[in-house]
Amino acid sequence: MKFAFFGGIYNNYLALESAIKDSQKRGVEQLYCLGDIGAFGPHPDRVFPLLNQHQVQVVQGNYDNSIGNDLNDCQCGYTDPKDNHFAQISYEYTYEKTSSQNRAWLKELPTEIRFELMGKRFLLCHGSPRKTNEFLWESTTSTHFLKKQADDFGADIILGTHTGLHWKRNLSEGQQYINVGVLGRPENDGTKNVWYTLVTIEQDRVDVEFIPLEYDHQRLAKEMQSEKLPEEFVETILTGWWTTCLEVLPGRERRVGKF
Numbered sequence: 001m002k003f004a005f006f007g008g009i010y011n012n013y014l015a016l017e018s019a020i021k022d023s024q025k026r027g028v029e030q031l032y033c034l035g036d037i038g039a040f041g042p043h044p045d046r047v048f049p050l051l052n053q054h055q056v057q058v059v060q061g062n063y064d065n066s067i068g069n070d071l072n073d074c075q076c077g078y079t080d081p082k083d084n085h086f087a088q089i090s091y092e093y094t095y096e097k098t099s100s101q102n103r104a105w106l107k108e109l110p111t112e113i114r115f116e117l118m119g120k121r122f123l124l125c126h127g128s129p130r131k132t133n134e135f136l137w138e139s140t141t142s143t144h145f146l147k148k149q150a151d152d153f154g155a156d157i158i159l160g161t162h163t164g165l166h167w168k169r170n171l172s173e174g175q176q177y178i179n180v181g182v183l184g185r186p187e188n189d190g191t192k193n194v195w196y197t198l199v200t201i202e203q204d205r206v207d208v209e210f211i212p213l214e215y216d217h218q219r220l221a222k223e224m225q226s227e228k229l230p231e232e233f234v235e236t237i238l239t240g241w242w243t244t245c246l247e248v249l250p251g252r253e254r255r256v257g258k259f
Helices: 013-025 044-053 062-068 081-097 100-107 143-152 217-226 231-239 251-255
Strands: 002-006 030-033 113-117 120-124 157-160 167-172 175-179 194-202 205-213
Touching: 002 013, 013 030, 013 044, 013 194, 013 205, 013 217, 044 081, 044 100, 062 081, 062 100, 081 231, 143 157, 143 167, 143 175, 175 205, 217 231
Parallel strands: 002 030, 120 157, 157 175
Antiparallel strands: 002 194, 113 120, 167 175, 194 205
């Protein structure tokens, strides 16, 4: 059995279209989005028909909770003024461009999804099982902490997102934490592709593959410019380097970037 997981669509409906097509070619049986449908990119309402048409199951991210409940900010978890400045720009744009019908849909999304297959208990969340907007970074999150989360919340496989960077870790025999990456923007490595995660379940094995995904990033950049989104956002799409929301990054993750 094959499943596709992705997070942070960030209004990037073009990458979502590509992910759906690519996963279908690989024989995926079900797609899951782990939250943050909006932010960063253009035309929020173009994402929702794709999710519904392809029966994507969706976890509520902090962004979705804020948009759905008419809050004043994205609850992204940033503490630096510069991070929050750009986060507020993208939040206000997304809120204004999301229809009332789609806002109501976001409000009703579940904060987690659980299922059991082949004796494995899967827990899908946005940030962490205990907090929607918690950042779990590869360099600063201990295996002990992740295992305690798995034990406390009764899971063998935890899948999350929120950081924008994919990674995974074996916790103990049969237990794993997987950050599935995001579709909305590249991973601050100078490449233009984005990422989703393919999970294959066969008997007692759970195999994880991170899939690099190309899409029409030039078209996305032009649409972002037409919508008068910040040039800093456009630059990230065209170059693969993050130009905003950098202050939240731990030292190791930030050092691999350009800025």
